[in-house]
Amino acid sequence: MSTRIGVIGAGMIGQDHIRRLTAVISGAHVVAIADADASRAIEIAAGIPGCRVVDASELVDDPEVDAVVVTSWGATHAEFVLAAIAAQKPVFCEKPLATTLADCERIIAAETALGRRLVQVGFMRRYDRQFRLLRTAVASGELGVPLLLHCAHRMGSVPAGYTTEQVVNDAIVHEIDTARWILDEEIVGVRVLPTRHNPSAPLSLTDPCLVVLSSESGVSIDVEASAHGAYGYDIRAEVVGQHGTSELVTERGPRIRASGRASRAIAEDWRERFVEAYDTELQEWVDQLGAGSSAHGPNSWDGLAATAVTDAIHRALTSGEEERIALPPRPDLYGALS
Ligand code: NAP
Numbered sequence: 001m002s003t004r005i006g007v008i009g010a011g012m013i014g015q016d017h018i019r020r021l022t023a024v025i026s027g028a029h030v031v032a033i034a035d036a037d038a039s040r041a042i043e044i045a046a047g048i049p050g051c052r053v054v055d056a057s058e059l060v061d062d063p064e065v066d067a068v069v070v071t072s073w074g075a076t077h078a079e080f081v082l083a084a085i086a087a088q089k090p091v092f093c094e095k096p097l098a099t100t101l102a103d104c105e106r107i108i109a110a111e112t113a114l115g116r117r118l119v120q121v122g123f124m125r126r127y128d129r130q131f132r133l134l135r136t137a138v139a140s141g142e143l144g145v146p147l148l149l150h151c152a153h154r155m156g157s158v159p160a161g162y163t164t165e166q167v168v169n170d171a172i173v174h175e176i177d178t179a180r181w182i183l184d185e186e187i188v189g190v191r192v193l194p195t196r197h198n199p200s201a202p203l204s205l206t207d208p209c210l211v212v213l214s215s216e217s218g219v220s221i222d223v224e225a226s227a228h229g230a231y232g233y234d235i236r237a238e239v240v241g242q243h244g245t246s247e248l249v250t251e252r253g254p255r256i257r258a259s260g261r262a263s264r265a266i267a268e269d270w271r272e273r274f275v276e277a278y279d280t281e282l283q284e285w286v287d288q289l290g291a292g293s294s295a296h297g298p299n300s301w302d303g304l305a306a307t308a309v310t311d312a313i314h315r316a317l318t319s320g321e322e323e324r325i326a327l328p329p330r331p332d333l334y335g336a337l338s
Contacts, residue, residue, distance in 0.1 A: 068090070127281040130248045157227075182237075191322045192317050252264060
């Protein structure tokens with residue numbers, strides 16, 4: 001039986017997920033859409049047979065909605081996720097889980113009290129084939145003990161007005177989650193290193209932003225986030241281990257030999273780079289709903305840990321010092337880290 005999904009927030013990623021749920025993946029269909037801009041919701045719902053426009057405050061409790069997708073602004077996520085937990089409905093929430101640690105803790109407390117995991121957070125890199133291969137290489141033990149993780153998040157270009165807060169909360173947050181997931185341990189410290197300013201960037205933007213995270217076992221994870229990467233959207237990661245290294249292969253398509261050089265394409269933006277990962281992410285979530293099991297993907301604890309680290313990066317940007325991260329005890333409900 002197809003799962004009936006209600007979507008809150010029909011902006012950029014919301015529309016992309018609605019398209020995905022409607023036309024790409026199997027086992028689900030969108031029955032309700034809510035958006036702050038009702039005319040936008042009406043226009044999108046009109047293209048989906050049987051889909052209604054509902055007020056966001058009523059969507060979660062709508063008896064015809066089996067599960068909820070939250071793709072509204074980050075600051076609104078906690079309210080909708082808490083409502084879904086109260087209604088005992090599975091909820092897929094785009095990152096961030098919540099914009100404050102206190103709200104993340106409220107969500108963890110509600111889920112823990114219920115005794116069931118209902119929340120999945122949209123850290124889609126865990127569904128990317130290349131990232132999965134990298135994690136498997138580390139887990140296999142072939143590299144020996146992981147020592148370093150080098151990451152680059154080069155965005156090609158960003159909209160006018162893009163801020164350092166967005167570099168941290170929207171870009172580096174993905175490296176935070178993948179580092180925790182690949183290394184299977186928490187981040188406990190954060191430093192921001194000084195860099196030469198990119199002349200293509202406005203002075204108000206920290207670009208490039210160079211962050212060094214430290215894991216519980218002492219692995220150093222350096223993250224270069226460049227908002228004006230210039231040549232394309234390029235996500236890089238390399239694990240250096242005791243016996244060897246493993247890295248993502250990020251170039252796409254066939255190798256072309258022409259004009260005296262051999263080359264392969266680099267994605268233009270994040271939608272192109274991670275299109276299969278987003279598809280797999282929602283397909284696996286829907287498959288789990290269909291099977292009646294709890295979501296296996298990134299959970300509320302992963303959302304809390306990511307927010308704790310982004311908060312620490314903001315502190316480090318101001319202090320210039322290493323900022324330590326003290327997480328609350330992880331409830332048994334969330335099991336092992338990954
Ligand atoms: P967006 O284009 O601004 O879309 C957000 C939508 O939510 C807008 O249509 C907005 O309406 C609506 N909205 C805001 N508050 C609402 C409320 N209380 N009730 C109902 N609708 C509400 O933003 P976006 O780029 O799609 O991002 C949405 C979320 O997805 C963010 O948390 C972002 O971080 C996340 N995201 C994740 C990824 C990823 O790689 N995993 C990629 C992109 C975005 P109005 O504009 O009319 O106010």
